[in-house]
Amino acid sequence: MSILIVDDSQDQRLLLQTLLHQAGYLDVVTAESAAVALARLSELSEPQSPAIDLILMDYLMPEIDGVAACRLIKSRPHLRDIPIIMVTAKNDPSNLKEAFDAGATDYINKPVNRVELQARVSSALALKREMDCRKAKEQELRASNEELQRALREVKTLRGLIPICASCKKIRNDLGAWQQLEEYLREHSEAEFSHGLCAPCIKKLYPGVYEH
Incomplete structure (x- = not known):
């Protein structure tokens, strides 16, 4: 030294x-x-x-x-x-x-x-x-924690080719079963859903309410 x-x-x-x-x-x-x-x-x-x-x-x-x-x-x-x-x-x-x-x-x-x-x-x-x-151990722990956080973010990120039905828009999961899109996204991401109606659906469902 x-x-x-x-x-x-x-x-x-x-x-x-x-x-x-x-x-x-x-x-x-x-x-x-x-x-x-x-x-x-x-x-x-x-x-x-x-x-x-x-x-x-x-x-x-x-x-x-x-x-x-x-x-x-x-x-x-x-x-x-x-x-x-x-x-x-x-x-x-x-x-x-x-x-x-x-x-x-x-x-x-x-x-x-x-x-x-x-x-x-x-x-x-x-x-x-x-x-x-002590500093070396703290640095090693910090690096491990950052790697863990990165891995967790990767787990929650959808990647690759996802089979989706062209008609009903259901998604085929890893077990081969077909799931609703909302259910699949909830299981494979951290996304939260806020439900509402888009303009085309309002026109279709309530034609007298939404005129334009």
Whole structure:
């Protein structure tokens, strides 16, 4: 699974990348600012772009800080399911609340502890796998439901050659019996009938009432 490190410190990016490689996470990319990270993440809407499964976001960065970047990422529907771990020396409760309110999943204190980093990364990626699995199942269920609805519509649609009597207009059904047209349509479609008389029949049945 792919991890994106966002930090304006080259030393910090290298440290995190090294610790992740040592833990077996080899697909790690870095960005030196939130702007660069957002530009890279914007490419994820393209079909051939590699996925990002986790973001390690520095809290304090120039121009766009980690909280603002987190808020921007979570505002984009195709990115909002990516877990974000804030990497910060600011562990004041108000700072952490601000990060969580912006959509952060977890946080890691600086200086980074190798065991803590591995534990939190492992937990976040497990959450991402679970979310991906749930989304895949929902998509599969949605596709199955659409196919079922299509099949039901097909069942209710009359197709093919229908034998009909040229005289009485009855229809021969699949059992070989002759049915009234209205009865046949009711059984083989969702049509409802509203009864009335057409003009020619009114003239024929009630010649004195319908003169024109």
